[in-house]
Amino acid sequence: MVVGAADANASARPAPQTTAVPASIAQFRRPPAPPRAPEAIYVRTCGYCHGAHVAPIIRGRGLPAEMVELYVRTGPRGMPAFRPTEISPAELKALAVWVSQSKADPNERAPLDPIPAATKERAQ
Numbered sequence: 001m002v003v004g005a006a007d008a009n010a011s012a013r014p015a016p017q018t019t020a021v022p023a024s025i026a027q028f029r030r031p032p033a034p035p036r037a038p039e040a041i042y043v044r045t046c047g048y049c050h051g052a053h054v055a056p057i058i059r060g061r062g063l064p065a066e067m068v069e070l071y072v073r074t075g076p077r078g079m080p081a082f083r084p085t086e087i088s089p090a091e092l093k094a095l096a097v098w099v100s101q102s103k104a105d106p107n108e109r110a111p112l113d114p115i116p117a118a119t120k121e122r123a124q
């Protein structure tokens with residue numbers, strides 16, 4: 001595919017179809033929710049795994065905000081990805097900065113070692 005050629009045809013493309021929502025349905029639409037505070041998202045969503053014996057501790061490590069954003073959108077390996085409808089772009093920006101600058105919480109717990117200590121002792 002030639003990218004430049006596709007762009008040259010852009011003006012010839014029909015305008016995207018928009019589906020008008022009848023007023024009878026539109027009245028039930030909720031107004032967009034205000035952005036949630038980063039800490040609230042962290043506690044409710046990230047803290048389900050991070051610092052709760054499941055996923056690595058991410059607070060107090062000065063992780064780059066860009067890295068946090070990348071993990072949240074792509075969800076590598078054992079982590080789920082979060083869509084913009086779940087964590088809005090503005091919320092994610094603020095969350096990533098908050099995680100990056102947050103202090104370590106002494107109550108958080110790293111993932112449990114999957115190999116019980118007794119098994120390790122036997123192996124020695």
Ligand code: HEC
Pocket residue numbers: 041042045046047048049050054055056057058063067068071072076077078079080082087095099
């Ligand atoms: C269902 C559990 C779960 C949830 C919820 C979750 N994560 Fe994760 N996350 C993981 C796992 C597991 C990893 C380790 C993936 C790997 O092997 O690199 C991870 C890795 C990360 C890393 C890289 C840490 C490192 O040391 O390499 C960041 C940053 C991160 N998550 C941010 C977040 C944020 C921010 C949220 C909340 C929006 C979140 N995660 C929600 C499971 C989760």
